[in-house]
Amino acid sequence: MDAIHGLMQGFSVAFLPINFLYCFVGVLLGTVVGVLPGLGHSGTMAIVLPLTFYFNDAGAIMLLAGIYYGSMYGGSTTSILLNIPGEAPSIVTCLDGYQMHKKGRGGAALGISAIGSFIAGTAGVIGVTFLSTVMVEWALKFGPPEYFGLVMMGVALVSYLSQGSLLKGLIMAILGMLAATVGMDPMRGGARYEFGTGYLLGGLDIIVIAMGMFALNEILQMIADPPGPGDIIKPPKRLREMLPNREEWRQSVMPIARGSIIGFLIGVIPGGGAILSTFASYAIEKKLSKHPELFGTGMIAGVAGPESANNGASAGAFVPLLSLGIPSNVPAALLLGALMIHGIAPGPMFMQTRPDVFWGVIASMYIGNVMLLLLNLPLIGLFTRIAYVPSRILIPILAFICLTVVFIMSYDRYDILVMIIFGILSLLARVAGFQVAPFIFGFLLGPILETSFERSLMISHGNFGIFVSSPIAASLLLVASLVWIAPVFSLYRRRKSRIEPAA
Amino acid sequence: MNKKDGLSAIALLAFGFFGAVKGLQLPLGSVRAPDTAFFPVVLSALLILLSLILLGRSFRVRYIEQGAVYFGKHWKRLIVVVPALVAYFFLLEPVGYVITTVAMIILVAKLVNCSWKEAIAISTVCTVVTYLLIVHYLNGPLPKGILPF
Numbered sequence: 001m002d003a004i005h006g007l008m009q010g011f012s013v014a015f016l017p018i019n020f021l022y023c024f025v026g027v028l029l030g031t032v033v034g035v036l037p038g039l040g041h042s043g044t045m046a047i048v049l050p051l052t053f054y055f056n057d058a059g060a061i062m063l064l065a066g067i068y069y070g071s072m073y074g075g076s077t078t079s080i081l082l083n084i085p086g087e088a089p090s091i092v093t094c095l096d097g098y099q100m101h102k103k104g105r106g107g108a109a110l111g112i113s114a115i116g117s118f119i120a121g122t123a124g125v126i127g128v129t130f131l132s133t134v135m136v137e138w139a140l141k142f143g144p145p146e147y148f149g150l151v152m153m154g155v156a157l158v159s160y161l162s163q164g165s166l167l168k169g170l171i172m173a174i175l176g177m178l179a180a181t182v183g184m185d186p187m188r189g190g191a192r193y194e195f196g197t198g199y200l201l202g203g204l205d206i207i208v209i210a211m212g213m214f215a216l217n218e219i220l221q222m223i224a225d226p227p228g229p230g231d232i233i234k235p236p237k238r239l240r241e242m243l244p245n246r247e248e249w250r251q252s253v254m255p256i257a258r259g260s261i262i263g264f265l266i267g268v269i270p271g272g273g274a275i276l277s278t279f280a281s282y283a284i285e286k287k288l289s290k291h292p293e294l295f296g297t298g299m300i301a302g303v304a305g306p307e308s309a310n311n312g313a314s315a316g317a318f319v320p321l322l323s324l325g326i327p328s329n330v331p332a333a334l335l336l337g338a339l340m341i342h343g344i345a346p347g348p349m350f351m352q353t354r355p356d357v358f359w360g361v362i363a364s365m366y367i368g369n370v371m372l373l374l375l376n377l378p379l380i381g382l383f384t385r386i387a388y389v390p391s392r393i394l395i396p397i398l399a400f401i402c403l404t405v406v407f408i409m410s411y412d413r414y415d416i417l418v419m420i421i422f423g424i425l426s427l428l429a430r431v432a433g434f435q436v437a438p439f440i441f442g443f444l445l446g447p448i449l450e451t452s453f454e455r456s457l458m459i460s461h462g463n464f465g466i467f468v469s470s471p472i473a474a475s476l477l478l479v480a481s482l483v484w485i486a487p488v489f490s491l492y493r494r495r496k497s498r499i500e501p502a503a
Numbered sequence: 504m505n506k507k508d509g510l511s512a513i514a515l516l517a518f519g520f521f522g523a524v525k526g527l528q529l530p531l532g533s534v535r536a537p538d539t540a541f542f543p544v545v546l547s548a549l550l551i552l553l554s555l556i557l558l559g560r561s562f563r564v565r566y567i568e569q570g571a572v573y574f575g576k577h578w579k580r581l582i583v584v585v586p587a588l589v590a591y592f593f594l595l596e597p598v599g600y601v602i603t604t605v606a607m608i609i610l611v612a613k614l615v616n617c618s619w620k621e622a623i624a625i626s627t628v629c630t631v632v633t634y635l636l637i638v639h640y641l642n643g644p645l646p647k648g649i650l651p652f
Binding site: 167168170171174175177178181185188190192193220221222223224225226391392393395396397399400403404407408411413416417420424427431432433434446450453454457462 | 507508510511515518522525526529530535536537538539540542543546547549550553554556557560575576577578580581584585588589591592595596600604607608611612614615616617621622625626629630633637643644645
């Protein structure tokens with residue numbers, strides 16, 4: 001099915017009143033979550049996911065997707081007005097956005113942020129529309145060896161690109177894959193690591209783990225370190241001055257264009273997410289600027305670029321998710337989980353078996369971006385007030401939601417225990433400098449890795465040559481092995497440099 | 504020596520060995536014809552290897568870790584919250600959803616400096632409304648415990 005026809009079908013699904021409502025709720029929730037420091041889009045998606053069981057398939061995904069790309073809009077609001085990033089990707093916006101606000105140009109910063117986000121988001125969705133169809137055709141040629149290479153490379157890149165050391169990223173990925181082996185062996189049905197309990201025989205549930213690692217984790221962190229109201233500079237009441245003046249427009253056009261493209265491309269790559277895209281955009285704008293020394297004092301390019309980039313990245317993440325079934329970041333991983341729960345097998349066949357969901361979600365993203373532009377421009381004052389809700393009220397409510405939602409998923413109290421365990425473990429992991437994202441990847445992609453490995457060997461009757469038999473498979477494995485071998489070299493190199501100074 | 508990394512490495516090593524030992528109790532198969540335990544055991548072996556590298560690295564001069572999170576100033580609150588959560592798990596079914604949840608949320612609220620009024624209000628409203636909604640409207644099996652309704 002070609003892209004235009006697909007999109008038309010998608011719009012017919014997205015404009016159904018109930019789905020339109022779900023999309024709106026999603027982007028509204030996303031904006032609120034983006035504004036609120038402390039709770040992130042991943043935690044919110046994890047909590048809302050179980051609640052979408054009862055929604056229709058397309059609507060559920062539209063809602064969850066809306067939370068994700070919606071949060072990219074909201075995050076900039078508190079960055080600019082309060083110097084508190086609502087979301088990690090909005091950290092960079094604080095640098096120049098807050099300075100602009102102090103100079104009285106906060107309205108313009110908010111305006112350019114919303115407009116840039118809209119342009120990048122929409123351009124990104126156009127990219128998704130056309131690139132997905134291309135990738136699907138390409139991916140239909142993938143067999144088990146290619147998938148093996150793809151997953152190896154994906155896990156490697158996620159580990160490489162996550163913050164902190166590569167070694168720790170790889171360790172977390174392996175832990176994730178090990179966690180996925182709990183339960184039944186996918187190829188033979190043998191039981192692994194179930195310790196005689198019926199609960200573990202079914203394997204660990206990605207949603208429960210995600211709720212532990214994101215929702216509960218964030219709640220525990222907020223208890224230990226409540227987000228404060230920060231420097232309360234009252235937001236300008238007259239936000240009618242939301243439009244940037246001509247000079248500011250002129251300075252923003254190219255950063256928005258560059259940010260959109262950079263963000264989209266980084267979003268497509270596994271491990272590249274919104275955070276990385278904002279840092280990359282800021283660095284590039286600074287380098288290309290005629291006045292790099294002014295960055296940090298209120299350069300609008302330092303707001304326009306990154307804010308566009310993070311929206312481009314959130315759109316880009318949908319490309320591998322929808323076309324290959326491979327998530328490139330944590331929110332995409334959660335969306336993958338949602339698709340699986342609704343009985344949709346993501347992958348190249350997704351577009352053909354469920355075009356209503358595939359195109360419906362893409363169409364809803366166009367609609368969602370328009371909704372977000374409207375929400376974020378005139379209604380900005382409303383959302384800013386949300387940031388002032390005291391965290392001491394918010395935290396108990398979130399704790400309540402977390403505990404209740406995880407229990408009502410299956411009315412199995414062991415889900416609560418698993419959530420608590422993973423919440424604590426992920427908190428300890430973060431304190432020790434380990435990142436959670438590679439774990440989630442390993443968990444979701446581990447089974448694919450295992451089955452594609454064994455299927456490849458079955459096809460080739462035990463001949464390992466099959467893994468490099470096609471150019472695609474061979475090159476994917478090459479990239480993957482470079483990343484996997486790197487930690488060994490880093491150990492060797494450090495030893496050398498330690499000896500030299502002494503000599 | 505970097506203590507955090509060292510401790511993490513040791514914990515991970517233990518985990519890797521555990522995974523390998525438990526895994527080897529199942530049929531392993533061979534590289535050309537893998538069986539149930541193959542993948543988990545290979546993963547455990549990789550984990551052991553990488554943990555050893557991490558351990559080795561931790562003996563270097565201390566370095567600043569990128570991206571590590573530090574416990575906030577009120578980290579001691581977690582010493583109360585975590586056992587409370589575990590207790591919640593154990594008491595949920597015998598004592599019932601309403602009582603345990605109200606107690607848990609009051610605890611959390613008080614820990615983050617809510618007044619008694621706020622704590623009781625938040626916890627009772629959330630819990631009772633949810634309970635009524637789910638049990639009486641949606642017929643969901645939330646544990647009654649010791650309450651008569």
